[in-house]
Amino acid sequence: MTEPTYATIKVSSAKRVGRIQLNRPAALNALDERTMDEVVAAATAFDADDSVGAILLAGSQKAFAAGADIKEMVDKSAAEMRAADWFRRWEDFAALRTPVVAAVSGYALGGGCELALMADVVIAGSGATFGQPEINLGVIPGMGGSQRLARSAGKAKAMDMILTGRHVDAAEAERMGMVSRVVEDGELEAEAKTVAELIASKSKPATQVAKETVAAAFETPLQQGLLLERRQFHALFSTEDQAEGMAAFQEKRKPRWQHR
């Protein structure tokens, strides 16, 4: 099978980690239609690949992504936006079953911030800047920011960021619950890689089910979520990896995951 070639992203894989790097430096990785298509296509391909256990999404040192591409949107009419259902394709990204680790350095603004919010684990460099500045363009977040920011950071912080458009630094983003860990900028790449490889080294059915079950916490009432968790836990006893993981514990050795 020939590898697809991409114009706006770099794609590679090693040690069960599929890596997608946004690569539109002249536009600070602004997400135009082509970039959106390519990120979703590459991530979907990794998701379907049994040899990939985690996806690592990175930008450049200056920008994770400076938002949706304003130059591409500027002349669009409401009818065109609605007809194309602009940003709908990100639902496919959010629905990936493979855990996604985002390595964020530099600007993560607008759609860039929303892309980070779609990731499962967000590792930020200490110099990263997050923001939802759409209000300064006369619009609002369109890739999930109003919903996901409110859920991860709470109403007070979501309103603060979305109504004022102010940027927050990595330390504040971590305090707000938008970010999993902050590391020195120079350590970001290595730390994100380590985290992605660690997740990818676990049993794939278990990490997929774990992601699905935590994600359900944002959709379901508590009792329904607790029941789902219990049923998912029970269902994992049908996997070879559950038998292997528990046997390995008893035998005081490392498990050899079959990912099934």
Ligand code: HXC
């Ligand atoms: C298109 C962008 C862009 C963007 C930057 N560029 N952000 N192009 N869309 N979102 C381009 C600039 O036009 C410029 O190209 C080049 O990238 C470098 O940017 P500069 O502004 O010269 O860099 P700097 O002075 O360092 O400022 C960096 C910045 C600023 C603070 C990140 O670029 C900025 O504020 N960008 C816009 C951020 C934003 O508003 N994002 C939200 C977008 S709306 P040229 O060719 O001019 O040199 C969104 C949500 C969508 O994401 C949902 C609502 C519909």
